[in-house]
Amino acid sequence: MEYIHKPVLLRECIEALQIRPDGIYVDGTLGRAGHSIEIAQRLTTGRLVCIDRDQAAIEAAKIRLAPWMDHVTLIHSNFSELDTVLQEAGTDGADGMLFDLGVSSPQLDDASRGFSYMQDAPLDMRMDKDAPLTAYEVVNTWSQEELRRILYEYGEERYAPAIARAILRARETAPVQTTLELVEIIKSAMPPAALREKQHPAKRSFQAIRIAVNGELDALPPMLHAAVNGLNPGGRLAVITFHSLEDRIVKRALAEMARGCTCPPEFPVCVCGKKPAIKLVTRKPVVSGSDELKENPRARSAKLRVAEKCNSFDL
Helix, strand or coil: CCCCCCCCCHHHHHHHHCCCCCCEEEECCCCCCHHHHHHHCCCCCCEEEEEECCHHHHHHHHHHCHHHHHHEEEEECCHHHHHHHHHHCCCCCEEEEEEECCCCHHHHHCHHHCCCCCCCCECCCCCCCCCCCCHHHHHHHCCHHHHHHHHHHCCCCCCHHHHHHHHHHHHHHCCCCEHHHHHHHHHHCCCHHHHCCCCCCCHHHHHHHHHHHHCHHHHHHHHHHHHHHHEEEEEEEEEEECCHHHHHHHHHHHHHHHHCCCCCCCCCCCCCCCCCCEEECCCCCECCCHHHHHHCHHHCCCEEEEEEECCCCCC
């Protein structure tokens, strides 16, 4: 199936990375290679390392990036293993790294992957099809309290307790097998006013389960620290988030690495000796303009944050 892929905040990302023809760059969330194509075609003697946990993305990129494969290395891995990946790729330091944390359009549009609450499919939601944990296991084996917790924390779902109870009641009769079965259970637990809201009633719950299945939030802080460690002095880190939980984690981690001194404010001089690892290029997140939103509604919640490595300081 051929997908029409619109990479989010493309121009803003390319400008932020300040790509040099001889530079070393990392696309830590390859997806359908929209950002990677724009980076690769700007390289002459440089190199682009592309990482994705979805083998389908790696296979598709072999075709989409074919004209530039002399400058590209494709690696099937999780960005949580960034340290190891960079070592295996033989990169002593990168001049720029990009991480687009959204689920790629093909994953959403391929009903068989189980990400969508609009199409019926087995409960899966794995970004890496070889990973052991599926949405089926989360929905059918996790405790009511754990379901409530992830729905509330990862989905910011205000009806999390009622939805968790409804899932438990449903699975007492028979396992919940498919996405649309789960949608109906979620809707049954919500008041009529919530069902009339513009946002689909299952959106927050599906987000929460997807995050739990893929361990998305747990991987973020170590990845961000590894990325900064892997940058050359002056190298840029660009991170696109799609919901408030991710953005808060990224904002907090970048602010911490940009802070430096941690001495109490009443100390007359610094005694901790800590120096900033990065400087923030964007104090506020960059968001999509009206033209992009007309072409790509999925960009509406995207936020881009950019930082620059100060020196060779390791975290």
